[in-house]
Amino acid sequence: MHHSNASALLGALLALAVLPAAQAASEPATPAAIHSRGAPPMTFADAGRVVRMRTLDNGMQVIVWPDHSIPAVVLYNWVRVGSRNESNGATGLAHFFEHMMFNGTTRHAQGEFDRLIEGNGGSNNAFTSQDVTVYQAWFPRSALETVLELESDRLANLAFDPQVVEKERQVVYSERRLRVEDSNPALLEEQLQATAFIAHPYRIPTIGWPSDIQSWTIDDLQGFYRTWYAPNHCTLVLAGDIEPEQAFRLVQRYYDPIPAGPETPRVKVQEPEQQGERRLTLERPGQNPLVMMAWHGISATDPRAPALNLLQTLLAGGDSSRLHRALVEQQQIAVDVGSGWSEGFDPSLYLVSATLPEGGSTEAFERALDAELERLLATGITPLELARAKNQESMQFWRGLATLDGKARMLGEYAVIHGDYRKLFTAPAAYDSVTAEQVLAVAREVFQKRHRTVGVLQPPAAAAGQ
């Protein structure tokens, strides 16, 4: 991430189903007396009718969602490169690049990018994941041309000043210390990922291994830039106070001169099937024991993805979810239980993670979690649970639609991660049609003991007390 001013999960951002009204799971339908007007409710398809896409001659995808509610525009440029495209000795390069993209071009000296954007009322940031690197800007309509000029410039003309590289190396190391080295949960997750994958590059921590952060060379950086940073590897999304045709004209003016890059190397390696549980322990000072379990799961485009997302919601989405209720509220064996997966190009991990009270037994927690998952597989899920999960998904969709940022993000996720932005507008039907049996089927597929990796962090004091 370029800036640090906040953190929110990159997850939880997918577009969600629009469900028929009156599905409040545990409540009788409430009278609609306070509900406004008799107008038919907006549907997701209606909301998306104004969206337009164009592919430039150089291969860049441009998608525009016009919305004139405030005089502002949000830009997301999705570059199809992440830590998934890295290799041994050069981990963290995609993320380091995300930083370097703010550090000057042959036309604009270091610092000018931020100075010009902020001076025109805009703010910007970026993030890197296993699959993509995404550049974001939030700005008044009046700054659109400035932003496009700067965005296109850094795609074509990045500078590599050795002194700047050295300083940024320290900044990135500081980010690693903040996010990973001073955080027990992040350290454990890093180790878990590196243990669960032995062949596929999802084993690589996106921020990079420390020794790699310290040893990249300018040549590494330039090679990476030439390989990955080209318009044909980008999807540019604009949401806000602009008309599509006008937006396409402006984007073409700035991006047409940039030639397409060569075909990028494909990630061909597939993770071989795991054939037995793996375990790791981390010995670190701290107060609370941690347990994480990861199972090999599915990719974003797997047709079972909506079912897995609903499973995630009913397992750990909110205080009414199964795992929270059983392990935090009833048995009080954990302080916090979370669960989720990263929707990526390749099959990724489905993770359950828990923070235990000081002195808590990790073995007892594992037994309790196993029992809950076995109960799920044995007795299935209730219609009420499924309806609740669908309503929660639906609400998240509407909340995403409530902001320009949400619109730009959702369009990009569907265009890039799911392969077609129009899938965003069929997602509601996909979620709505998921049955309890399908949720259970994906749970059976994922929760196989032989496919899981268990990570445990036991602080020394707590270990001594057992």
Added chain:
Amino acid sequence: MRRLVVLAMSVLVTGAAGAAATPPAGAATDPNVHVPPAERTTLGNGLRVVLVPRHELPLLAFELVIRSGGQLDPPGREGTASLAADLLNHGAGKRDAFAFIDAVEGAGGSLDAGAGEETIRVRGQFLARDASLMLELLADAVQRPRLDAAEFANLRERHIEELKAAKDSEPQALLPAYGRALLFAGHPYGRESAGSEASLARITHEDVRRYVAESFGADRAILVIAGDFDPKAMKKAVQQSFGEWHKATRPLPPLPEPAHLRGRHVLLVDAPGSAQSYFWIGNVGVPRKYPQRAALQVANIAFGGSFGAMLNQALRVRAGLTYSASSNFGRATVSSDFAISSFTQTPRTADAIELTIATLDALHGTGLETARIDSARRYLLGQFPLAFETAGDWAHAFSELEYYGLPDTFYGQFGSDLLAANEAAVRTQVALRFPSSSDLAIVVIGDAAKIRESLGAFGPVTEMPLASPEFSAR
């Protein structure tokens, strides 16, 4: 990418779908946000109600503010208000804890409460079709919370464990608790409203019951509802749901104006083995109703409130000492804190603090250049509208107006106020409201054995372990 990230993205929470009316063509030159019309009423029991109809999406958002908060916690039992707030959605009215949260989440909604120094805030969002359910749940939560003994015991333990867990995972997030305890010692703002491990352990079930019985009441509360509803029907429903709420019985003590800190005071919080040192440098700032807020914000954006600001440029961009350095003025009824926050690798701790202080000196000395002031003003003008997109944004905005007694023009004229904040006005704020580097509370969380000696240069050092169950060394 879902609910899990390796590198979380930062969000400048932008919202969209817009102001109630589409601005006319050419509105880009209008510096002001369009404030949607709101209907205000006060019920017979004193509850102030603000209704903000907006029909872009079938959503409802509410914010209910009770003037209460940590200032009313019994002595030594900080965290009482916070536990009371957390218990509100753990059983109320006819529903026990599970039935209550089932009702909220079953509808896809949310209803959460938290405590600050002065307030308890209950916030939530529901689909518009669930308006009646939302009012029923909210009315039960604040008027008929069950405050069940077993739920209390469970939540108290969880709050304690969450504080411990934060020490293992995000030491930076704890800096303000230590900083404010040092800066506002003896003042209500110096009492950590979340409580400490030690103070939470002292709180009894009876403390929480008494807190709610005495301090909750319609005459202390503001209810804002924004979103897709029929105002007439909503007004009637609010009267039905909240018209019988009693008044609070315990008087609110006055909040004294906190005294500015004189001299330097350093608190070293020892975190053996930590990879970085996290530091917080502050003094007393300004109250929420500070009349020169626009000029002050321009000054803060230029000094430490943006990527291009002096602090971030000095510590991150030029020196490569940190990933982030920023400053902020807190918001509260009487003067809250002004704080600078950053971090750096352990061996460079003193260098980074020295550079931070030198940057503060430069702000007072050579001062802000014209270009920097202009840029900060334009930045605020451009970013301000992005904070007012959703029903939830407006529910919060109107609750702020009501709670602090800010004029109606506060948000609607803020753009004009920014344009009127000329260079002289901004420089005046620097001189008046940014602390001198000779008067600073400095908190450092880091590996004491490696940095203890170097910190002596910044003032008298008090030391305590991160593992201590309290937030102050006393």
